[in-house]
Amino acid sequence: MPEMTTYQLNVNGERRQVAVDSSTPLLWVLREELKMTGTKYGCGIGACGACTVHLGGIATRSCLVPVSLAGERPIVTIEGIGHDRIGRIVQDAWVDQDVVQCGYCQSGQIMSVVALLKSTRKPTDANIEESLGGNLCRCGTYVRIREAVKRAAGKLA
Amino acid sequence: MKARILIGTLGFVALSSMASDARRADGLTAWEQVYSVLISPRCINCHTAANHPQQGDDRRRHFANVTRGPEGKGVAGLHCAGCHQAVNADSTGVPGNRNWHLAPLSMKWQDLQGRPLSSAAVCRAVTDRSKNHDLDGAALLKHHAEDALVLWAWNPGRRPDGTPRTVPSLTHTEFVDATRRWVEAGTPCPK
Numbered sequence: 001m002p003e004m005t006t007y008q009l010n011v012n013g014e015r016r017q018v019a020v021d022s023s024t025p026l027l028w029v030l031r032e033e034l035k036m037t038g039t040k041y042g043c044g045i046g047a048c049g050a051c052t053v054h055l056g057g058i059a060t061r062s063c064l065v066p067v068s069l070a071g072e073r074p075i076v077t078i079e080g081i082g083h084d085r086i087g088r089i090v091q092d093a094w095v096d097q098d099v100v101q102c103g104y105c106q107s108g109q110i111m112s113v114v115a116l117l118k119s120t121r122k123p124t125d126a127n128i129e130e131s132l133g134g135n136l137c138r139c140g141t142y143v144r145i146r147e148a149v150k151r152a153a154g155k156l157a
Numbered sequence: 158m159k160a161r162i163l164i165g166t167l168g169f170v171a172l173s174s175m176a177s178d179a180r181r182a183d184g185l186t187a188w189e190q191v192y193s194v195l196i197s198p199r200c201i202n203c204h205t206a207a208n209h210p211q212q213g214d215d216r217r218r219h220f221a222n223v224t225r226g227p228e229g230k231g232v233a234g235l236h237c238a239g240c241h242q243a244v245n246a247d248s249t250g251v252p253g254n255r256n257w258h259l260a261p262l263s264m265k266w267q268d269l270q271g272r273p274l275s276s277a278a279v280c281r282a283v284t285d286r287s288k289n290h291d292l293d294g295a296a297l298l299k300h301h302a303e304d305a306l307v308l309w310a311w312n313p314g315r316r317p318d319g320t321p322r323t324v325p326s327l328t329h330t331e332f333v334d335a336t337r338r339w340v341e342a343g344t345p346c347p348k
Contacts, residue, residue: 023248023249025248025249045317046221046251047220047221049221052234052239055239058236058238058239059233059234059235059236059239060238060239060240061239061240063249064240064246064249064251065240065242065246065249066246066248066249069242069243069244069246069253112233112234112235113234115233115234115236116232116233116234118233119233120233127232127233130222130226130232130234130235131232131233131234131235132234132235133221133222133223133224133234133235134221134222134223134234134235135234
C-alpha cells in the first residue's frame, strides 16, 4: 500500500488539497482526484502534449511531473484558461475557426498556444511550428490550428 | 670565468625548458582525462551543434521535436522546464536540474553529424574566453567543481524503465583533480 502524502495545490486560482502517493503524476491528480478531466492522457511519456497544463506559467507535460514537485507554483488547466484574457481569445479563435475534429488533443494544443502568445504576440509560422511541435493531432487539424493561432494573435495586436 | 657563467646560464635555460615541457605534458595528460568526461553522453548531449539536444547513451535526437530556442531553454510551448523539473523525477524517468538548458552553440562539442569534436578542438573552445563566458582557468575549475548542472552528471537519476543512467568514466573528485592539474599547467591544449 503506497504511503499517502497531503499536498496543497493552487489550481486555477483555488486552493485544492489532495492526499496521494508522492510519485503520482500531476495529470492523474487533476483527472482522478480533482475530477478535472479536460486535461487528457495521451501517451504518458511527454511525447504528444495532450496533458499540457501551465505550471508556474510554463506549458508543462503534466504526465511527467510528480505531484511532489509541483510545490506552490500556480497550476492552470484548460478548465481555467478561459479566465485569462489571452486564453479567452485563443478559445474564441478556436471556435471561430472551427478547429476541432475529434478534440482529444485540443486542450493541450490550446494550453501550448496560450504559452506561445504570452511570450510572442506576433508569432511567425516557424514560431508556431516550434512551440506546437510537441503537440500531436491525429486528426490532422494542423492547418486550422495555425489559422486559429494567427487569428488570436491578430486580436492581441 | 665568462665561459663558466655562459655554461651555467645555458644549463639553467635547458633545465627550465625541460621543466616547462614536463609541466605541459602533465597538463595535457590531465586534459585528456577532462575531455573523456566532457564527451560522455551526460555532458555532450546538451553541447550539440544543431538546433536540438540529444538524449540517451546512444545520443539520439531528443524526442517530441524539442528545439533549442533563443536562450537554449526551448521555446514557449515546448520549454525545457515544461518537463525537466528542479530535480530528477525518478518515478517518471525525467532528469532534472534547476538550470536545465542547452549549452550555447559557441560551446558545441560535436559536429553537425553528432561526432564529438577532437580533443584539441574542444580544448580550444573551452579555453577561449570569447566563447566560454569569459572564464579563466580558476573559473573553469570552479565551474567543474561546483556548477549544479555539472554535478548533475554524477547524479543523473533513473531512466523511464527504472534503470540508473550511466555516469562519466571518472568520479567527480577525479574530474576536478584532473581539471586542477590541467589548470595548474596553464590549460595547455593539444595541437
